[in-house]
Every structure is written in C-alpha cells, then in structure tokens.
Amino acid sequence: xxxxxxxxxxxxxxxxxxxxxxxxxxxxxxxxxxxxxxxxxxxxxxxxxxxxxxxxxxxxxxxxxxxxxxxxxxxxxxxxxxxxxxxxxxxxxxxxxxxxxxxxxxxxxxxxxxxxxxxxxxxxxxxxxxxxxxxxxxxxxxxxxxxxxxxx
Numbered sequence: 187x188x189x190x191x192x193x194x195x196x197x198x199x200x201x202x203x204x205x206x207x208x209x210x211x212x213x214x215x216x217x218x219x220x221x222x223x224x225x226x227x228x229x230x231x232x233x234x235x236x237x238x239x240x241x242x243x244x245x246x247x248x249x250x251x252x253x254x255x256x257x258x259x260x261x262x263x264x265x266x267x268x269x270x271x272x273x274x275x276x277x278x279x280x281x282x283x284x285x286x287x288x289x290x291x292x293x294x295x296x297x298x299x300x301x302x303x304x305x306x307x308x309x310x311x312x313x314x315x316x317x318x319x320x321x322x323x324x325x326x327x328x329x330x331x332x333x334x335x336x337x338x
Contacts, residue, residue, distance in 0.1 A: 221275070228272035241280055244293045247300050250277040250284075 195207040232241065257273030287293040 224269060224272050225275055225279075228269055228276055232276070242283070244284055244287070244297050245280075246296075247281050247284055247298050250280045251300065253277050254281075 191206075193206050193210075195209070196204050197207050198204050233239075254274050254277035257270040257277065260267075261270035261274065284293055284297050288295050288298055
C-alpha cells in the first residue's frame with residue numbers, strides 16, 4: 187500500500203473537501219510560467235549544443251559563476267543578441283543543483299570551488315592573529331603559537 191506523508195494539520199474548504207496544509211511546503215506554483223518557458227527554450231538550446239542533461243554531470247561552480255556574470259554584464263549593457271537573462275538564471279540553477287547534489291553525496295565537493303570569504307563555523311573567537319616584527323603570530327588566550335604550529 188502506498189505511503190502518504192502527513193503533517194497532522196488539515197485545511198477544510200468551503201466545499202467540505204479536506205487536505206493537508208501547505209504552510210511549510212515549497213511553492214513552485216508562484217514561479218512565472220513565462221520565465222519557465224524562456225528558461226526551457228534556453229535549456230533546449232543548451233541540450234542541442236551539448237547534449238541533454240550534460241550539465242547535470244557537474245562542473246566547477248566557478249565556471250558557472252563566470253558565465254553567469256558574463257551574461258549579467260551583457261544584459262546590463264543592453265545586448266539582446268541572445269537571452270542573457272536566461273543565461274543568468276540557468277547558471278544560477280546549475281549552482282543550486284550542484285550544491286544540493288554535493289549535499290546529498292551525489293557529486294564531489296570539489297565542484298564547490300568558489301573562494302570562502304566567511305569564517306568557517308568552527309572558528310574560535312578566542313584565537314587572534316597579531317602581526318609582529320617577525321610576521322603573523324597566532325594568539326590563543328595567553329599562549330603564543332608560531333605560524334608553523336598551525337600546520338601541526
């Protein structure tokens with residue numbers, strides 16, 4: 187017998203029909219059908235050029251971001267020689283897809299090759315880097331660590 191997910195909450199309609207609520211569910215019905223049609227045309231052009239689902243095999247996110255920026259700049263400069271907005275959306279879609287596939291263990295994390303500009307979650311606020319006359323020194327509480335100690 188098929189299994190059906192259940193939030194435990196119900197919505198009753200004026201007709202008397204009852205359904206599970208959709209309060210915390212994604213809303214793809216809010217995405218513009220015109221954008222989807224244009225994106226579908228862009229994806230078809232890509233499939234014709236590279237093969238269907240070629241992009242799903244994975245590629246470095248940095249390549250997608252570079253292409254996204256080139257399309258964005260072309261669009262901002264008024265170039266309408268191709269649908270640059272859909273190039274932006276397609277590349278953003280690829281990045282989102284790759285992030286999810288890496289999270290699920292389907293694609294290798296090395297594809298997520300963008301520079302990291304934020305502190306990692308394991309960053310210890312008690313650690314300070316002080317630049318002294320001999321270069322940077324790591325200070326943790328009252329202890330001094332030389333830069334080579336970082337590698338140990």
